[in-house]
Amino acid sequence: MNILETSQLSKSFDGGKTYAVREVDFRLPSGRVCAIVGESGCGKTTLMRLIAGLERPDGGEIRLHGQVASSPRQMLPCQERNLGMVFQGFALFPHLTVAQNIAYGLDKRQAKQKVEQLLEVIQLTGYNDCYPHELSGGEQQRVALARTLSLDPQLLLLDEPFGSLDAHLRTELRQEVLRIVRQLKLSLLFITHDIQDAIDIADDLVFMKEGRIIEQGELRELFQNPQSPYVRETFQQLAGMSRKILDLFGQDFLHQQ
Amino acid sequence: MMQQFAHQLRSLLRDADRWLVYASILSLLIGLPFLAIGLGALEGVGEMWQHVLRHLLPGYLLNSLLLIVGTSLLTLFIGVSSAWVVSSYEFRFRQTAELLLFLPLAIPSYIMAYAYTGIFDNGGTWIALGKSLGLNLPKIDLMNPLGLIWVLGLSLFPYVYVSARVAFQNLSSSLQESAYLLGASHRSYFRTIALPLASPAVIGGLFLVIMEVLNDYGAAKYYGVQTFTTGIFRTWNFLNDLQSAIYLAVILVALVFVLGWLERLRRGRRSYALTGRREQGREQRRALPKGGKRLLCLFVILLPILAGLVLPLAQLTYWALMTIGDQWSKALLWTSLQSFGLASTVAVLALICSFCLIYYSRWSRSRLTRVYPRLVSIGYVMPGAIIGIGIIGALQWLVDFFASGLDWKIGAYVYNSLFILLYAYLFRFLAVAYGPIEAENIRIGRQLAESSSLLGKKPLSTLFNIDIPLLTQSALSAFALVFIDAMKELPLTLLLKPYDVQTLSMTAYQYADDELVQQAGLPALLLISVVGLLLALLKNRLLSRE
Numbered sequence: 001m002n003i004l005e006t007s008q009l010s011k012s013f014d015g016g017k018t019y020a021v022r023e024v025d026f027r028l029p030s031g032r033v034c035a036i037v038g039e040s041g042c043g044k045t046t047l048m049r050l051i052a053g054l055e056r057p058d059g060g061e062i063r064l065h066g067q068v069a070s071s072p073r074q075m076l077p078c079q080e081r082n083l084g085m086v087f088q089g090f091a092l093f094p095h096l097t098v099a100q101n102i103a104y105g106l107d108k109r110q111a112k113q114k115v116e117q118l119l120e121v122i123q124l125t126g127y128n129d130c131y132p133h134e135l136s137g138g139e140q141q142r143v144a145l146a147r148t149l150s151l152d153p154q155l156l157l158l159d160e161p162f163g164s165l166d167a168h169l170r171t172e173l174r175q176e177v178l179r180i181v182r183q184l185k186l187s188l189l190f191i192t193h194d195i196q197d198a199i200d201i202a203d204d205l206v207f208m209k210e211g212r213i214i215e216q217g218e219l220r221e222l223f224q225n226p227q228s229p230y231v232r233e234t235f236q237q238l239a240g241m242s243r244k245i246l247d248l249f250g251q252d253f254l255h256q257q
Numbered sequence: 258m259m260q261q262f263a264h265q266l267r268s269l270l271r272d273a274d275r276w277l278v279y280a281s282i283l284s285l286l287i288g289l290p291f292l293a294i295g296l297g298a299l300e301g302v303g304e305m306w307q308h309v310l311r312h313l314l315p316g317y318l319l320n321s322l323l324l325i326v327g328t329s330l331l332t333l334f335i336g337v338s339s340a341w342v343v344s345s346y347e348f349r350f351r352q353t354a355e356l357l358l359f360l361p362l363a364i365p366s367y368i369m370a371y372a373y374t375g376i377f378d379n380g381g382t383w384i385a386l387g388k389s390l391g392l393n394l395p396k397i398d399l400m401n402p403l404g405l406i407w408v409l410g411l412s413l414f415p416y417v418y419v420s421a422r423v424a425f426q427n428l429s430s431s432l433q434e435s436a437y438l439l440g441a442s443h444r445s446y447f448r449t450i451a452l453p454l455a456s457p458a459v460i461g462g463l464f465l466v467i468m469e470v471l472n473d474y475g476a477a478k479y480y481g482v483q484t485f486t487t488g489i490f491r492t493w494n495f496l497n498d499l500q501s502a503i504y505l506a507v508i509l510v511a512l513v514f515v516l517g518w519l520e521r522l523r524r525g526r527r528s529y530a531l532t533g534r535r536e537q538g539r540e541q542r543r544a545l546p547k548g549g550k551r552l553l554c555l556f557v558i559l560l561p562i563l564a565g566l567v568l569p570l571a572q573l574t575y576w577a578l579m580t581i582g583d584q585w586s587k588a589l590l591w592t593s594l595q596s597f598g599l600a601s602t603v604a605v606l607a608l609i610c611s612f613c614l615i616y617y618s619r620w621s622r623s624r625l626t627r628v629y630p631r632l633v634s635i636g637y638v639m640p641g642a643i644i645g646i647g648i649i650g651a652l653q654w655l656v657d658f659f660a661s662g663l664d665w666k667i668g669a670y671v672y673n674s675l676f677i678l679l680y681a682y683l684f685r686f687l688a689v690a691y692g693p694i695e696a697e698n699i700r701i702g703r704q705l706a707e708s709s710s711l712l713g714k715k716p717l718s719t720l721f722n723i724d725i726p727l728l729t730q731s732a733l734s735a736f737a738l739v740f741i742d743a744m745k746e747l748p749l750t751l752l753l754k755p756y757d758v759q760t761l762s763m764t765a766y767q768y769a770d771d772e773l774v775q776q777a778g779l780p781a782l783l784l785i786s787v788v789g790l791l792l793a794l795l796k797n798r799l800l801s802r803e
Contacts, residue, residue, distance in 0.1 A: 054707050056622060079713045091704035095726045104722075105712030151713060 001066075003155050003187045004028040004051065008060035011046055016058070020046040022211040023060065028155075028189055028204075033181060035198035036191040037234075038208035044191040045088075047208070048157050051189070052085045053078035064155070083155040084148030088163060090140050092132040092147070099128035102147045118146040121180060138169045145177065149184065156181065158190035162197050174200050195234055207231050276621030283613055284629040290647030290684055291635060297650040298507045303500030309492055317488040317505070321512075323402050324409065324470050324477075324484060331410030332466045335565075336417025337459060338557045341447060344425035346554055347543035354558050355422070359796055361565035362415040363789035365745040365762065367475025368781040369412040371769045372569035373399055374479070375576065382572060405480045409473060411565040413466045418561075419799055420462030424455035430542050443544060467516055471509065472640040474748040475766050485509045486748060489642040493649070503650055506643040513638055573785070576778025584779045589764075593783055596760040600743035603682040604736045607690035610683065611735065614691065615698050616724070619706060620716045630695065634688035641685060645752030648681050673755045681749045686742050690735040697731035698724075734798050737791045744788050 009024040021043045028034050036044045049055045051062055053070060061071040064083070069076040092101050102118055103111035119125045122142040132140055141161065148156065161177065162170045178201045181188045192198055198205055199219065206216040207230065215228045226232040285292075343355050364372075376382045377397040387394030399407065428451055436446045477484045483491075485505060493502040546554045577584075614633070618626040636644060652671050659665040671677060705727070709719040725732075747762050754763060761784040768777040 052707075052711065054710075078707075078710050083711075085708075085711050087704045087708065089702075089704060091708040093705060093708075093723060093727075104709070105714065147708075147712065 001030050002027040002063075003030040003065060004189065005063040005066075006047075006051070006060065007063075009047070009050060009057055009062060010059035011043075011050055011055060011057050019043075019058075019211045021050065021057075024211075024213055026206060026213060026216060028187055030154075030187055031185060032203045033178065033188040033201055034190075034204040034206060035202035036189065036206045036208055037193070037195055037198050038191075039193055042208045043211040044193075044208055045159055046211075048085070048159055048189070048191055052083065052157055053081050082153055083157060084151060084153035085157040086141070086144045086148050086159065086161060088160040090132075090144040092140055092144055094132055096131075097128065098124070098130050098132070098135070098143050101132070101143060102150055104147060105151050114150060118149055121149070121183070122146045123176075137165050138173055141165070141173060142176070145180065149180070154187060156186050156188045156190075158188065160192060161190055162192070162194070170197070171200070177201065195238055199238070207234075276617045277623040277626055280614065280617035280621065280626040280629050283610065283617070284633050287610065287633045287684055287687060288635075289651055290644050290681070291639070292647075293651035293654070294503060294506055294510065294643065294647040296654075297500070297503040297647075300500065302504060303498040303502075305492065305496045305498040306501045306504060309488075309496070309498075309501050309505065313483070313488060313492075314505075314508075316483050317485045320402060320482055321471065321484045324406060324482070325467050327403070327406035328409045328413060328466060328470050329463055331406060332414040332417045333459070333463060335410065335414040335561045336462065337421045337452070337455075339414075339561055340418050340421035340425055341451070342554045342557050344422060345443070345447070345451075345543055346546045348546065348551075348554065354562065356793060356796055357562045357566060358418055358558070359415055359799075360789055360792060361412055361561070363741075363785050363792050364412050364566070364569055365475070365747065365784070366409050366412040366469070366473050367479060367747060367762075367769070368573070368765060368777070368785070369565075369569050370405070370408045370476035370479050371765070371774050371777050371781070372572040373404070373408055375572045375774060376568060382575070400480050402480075402482050405476060405482050408476055408480070409470055411561070411569075413469050414561060414565065416465040416469070417459060417462040420458040421455055424458035425451060428454060433542065464516065468513070468638050468640070471513065472642075472748065474642060474751065475769075479769060485512075486640055486642045489646055490748075490752075493646065499646070499649065499653065502646050506646045509640060509643055513640075517638060570782075570785070573778045573782045576775045577782045580776050580779055584776060589780065589783075592759045592761060592764050592780065595758055596744055596762070596784070597787070599679070599682070599758070599760060600740045603679055603686060603743045604690070604739040606679065606683050607687050607739045608694075608732055608736055610687055611691040611694045612720070612725070612728075612732075615695060616716070616720055619698075619703070619724075630691055633684075634691055636684040637686065637688035639685070641681075641746060641748035642752070644681055644685050645749050648677060648684075648753065652677065675755050675758060678750065678753045678755065678758070681753050682743050682746065685746070685749060686739045689738045689742055693731045693735045693738070694728055697728055701727055734795060737795055741788050741791055744784055 005027040007025050009021055010019055011021040012019045024047060036047065038044050046055065050057055050070060053076060056075055057070055057072055059072060062069050064076075064081055067076075068074060069081055093104065096104065098119075099115045102115045106114055115128065116125070119127060122145060124139060124142055124146075127135070127139070127143075132143070135143065158177070162173060165173060174197060177188075180186075190197075190202075202219060204216070204218055205222055207214050207228070209230060215222065215226065215231045222231065223235055226235055339358050343351055343358065348354075361369075374381070377399055379396060384394055384396065398404065432450060432454075433446060436450050441449065471485065473484070474486045474490065477487050478490075485508070489502050489505050489509070492498055492505055614626075614630045618630065656668045656671060659667050705723050706719050709723050710716075714722065744760075745762060747766060750760055750763055751766070754760070761780045764780040765777040765784065768774065768780070
């Protein structure tokens with residue numbers, strides 16, 4: 001069963017002269033982790049905003065759980081899509097504490113218990129009264145994730161979730177996000193310009209360029225048999241880097257880690 | 258081309274939603290005076306138009322242009338030089354000087370005009386001072402265009418000073434150090450780097466000065482200089498020809514648009530000047546002036562402070578002390594309260610309308626909702642006399658409509674209504690409130706509101722839980738700015754004030770108009786004290802690097 005499906009999805013911001021997203025066909029099976037990979041300006045964020053219901057498409061449609069959620073004539077409000085989204089800058093409300101941020105969308109009666117539960121899931125127990133500016137980048141991101149999870153979405157959308165973090169924290173958080181997604185049995189769609197993020201946690205990859213999908217499929221399949229020169233080149237560069245590290249440090253280095 | 262137009266039209270129609278309807282209604286209501294001028298102009302010329310065109314218009318045009326050029330040069334000289342000195346030199350009391358250079362903004366130009374008349378007129382302080390020192394000092398006649406330029410320049414230079422100060426402050430030390438490493442002197446760094454980079458901001462400040470020159474009524478009338486604004490009053494009040502006054506207003510609107518277009522054109526070409534400033538890092542280093550340079554710096558700082566603040570304040574205080582026995586009364590207190598009440602009410606109304614416009618454009622999918630605020634913000638660049646005439650034109654139409662259609666005589670109610678004055682203030686000052694709130698709103702971005710929506714909140718709940726708490730600081734600044742402008746406002750108040758309402762600005766004006774200029778001292782000083790206090794509180798925000 002596909003939790004998300006788009007067909008011939010298009011969006012333009014300048015009256016049809018240029019398209020940010022053009023004729024995108026793509027599906028995400030339930031429970032899978034999928035990464036949309038592409039350079040800046042390739043239309044990844046627009047695609048995600050279309051899925052979240054923050055933009056109206058010019059053409060095509062988006063189906064969530066098999067039902068039409070967006071089309072040029074029909075828009076299901078974003079509150080009713082049963083999905084959660086974490087923005088690139090986390091979009092935490094700066095005037096609210098961690099607990100107030102997480103409880104923002106919750107009914108007051110259930111808020112306290114749910115906040116404690118989620119703080120435990122993101123391993124930030126005791127941070128209830130901190131304000132966002134008092135947290136590190138990684139902690140802020142976890143709070144944003146917890147806030148999104150508070151409404152029990154089935155589909156999680158993450159916009160460049162690891163972009164602003166340093167390399168060490170990045171690796172740690174990727175695994176953390178994956179652990180939470182698996183633990184809560186969610187489907188995850190995230191966008192990244194870094195192929196390493198994608199390879200580390202995604203089951204499926206979608207490559208975008210100039211608003212179009214140029215290749216998509218299961219990770220291993222794509223890696224073994226890339227069709228487009230862009231995807232082949234991306235994987236080759238990554239493999240080249242790995243080879244260089246192995247040449248420099250030897251196979252034993254991997255085992256020491 | 259046709260296909261693209263059709264696509265745009267389709268997307269406009271498709272994106273039309275209830276927010277667009279609300280925004281359209283609000284914008285139409287606020288922008289009615291502007292519409293009234295346009296419609297009024299279509300009704301043809303008035304009876305006196307030929308007389309106005311032949312005998313009065315050339316003089317209005319010439320004087321207005323002379324005032325624009327003269328005041329621009331004076332404000333540029335004072336504003337840029339003082340901003341450069343406080344930005345690039347370190348000296349004792351620099352921060353105090355920064356504040357004092359900013360405060361002449363608290364003195365409305367018509368009050369500055371009264372104060373200078375008191376100093377240099379026959380029997381004024383200047384002559385009296387000479388006599389007490391045994392000197393026969395010459396009389397300095399200010400009742401002419403040059404005198405008016407001096408007075409307007411001194412009360413308006415802070416617009417240029419603030420813009421230039423912020424622009425110089427945004428220049429980073431790395432730019433300065435690069436220039437010095439490439440062999441530039443302090444002077445050539447100013448000429449070739451600092452001034453060109455600051456010029457878009459300086460021109461922006463100058464544009465505000467020009468708008469204020471065109472808006473001025475009190476000072477020009479007092480000095481007997483015929484300008485467009487005094488001409489509009491004269492044509493309506495003395496020639497009793499509203500239609501010709503509307504035509505004069507249309508010409509003035511055209512002039513304002515040409516000036517606005519020129520300013521935009523220049524800003525467009527120079528927009529690269531401030532790009533990347535955030536990355537430029539630390540503020541530029543200040544030098545310690547020595548020898549002759551120190552004296553020059555002292556002159557550049559002291560001239561505007563003495564002439565623009567100390568002298569007029571001293572004269573007004575002298576008058577206030579002379580007349581306080583007769584003037585300090587319940588009536589003056591009541592006038593002050595009415596001034597504060599009017600200014601506060603219009604500031605609250607402007608905040609409410611600004612929040613509505615921001616709210617509608619946030620949630621509407623239509624691009625039109627983003628155009629509306631720009632259209633209704635036009636009131637700020639419209640001289641008060643034009644807005645007044647626009648509203649009178651609209652009211653005239655309304656009165657005629659009710660009289661001929663329903664035989665209702667509503668003239669006495671609408672012309673003498675506080676609501677009309679508040680409405681006129683709102684149209685004039687909406688942009689003053691909208692600007693800071695919108696700037697903060699853009700800085701915060703859309704993502705917080707979108708997050709709130711994704712978390713299940715309705716737009717109204719997002720407004721109260723997210724937008725308003727985050728925009729409180731800028732809303733307070735916006736409130737203070739509208740309050741200051743409304744307190745100082747004169748032409749609109751003169752045209753539309755109900756009989757039983759009195760403000761401090763009106764009281765000062767009426768005393769001066771009745772040749773009782775000493776009596777104008779106390780109300781003027783009260784007005785300046787409140788406005789000056791608010792400006793001092795706002796100083797850091799208005800001069801901040803952001």
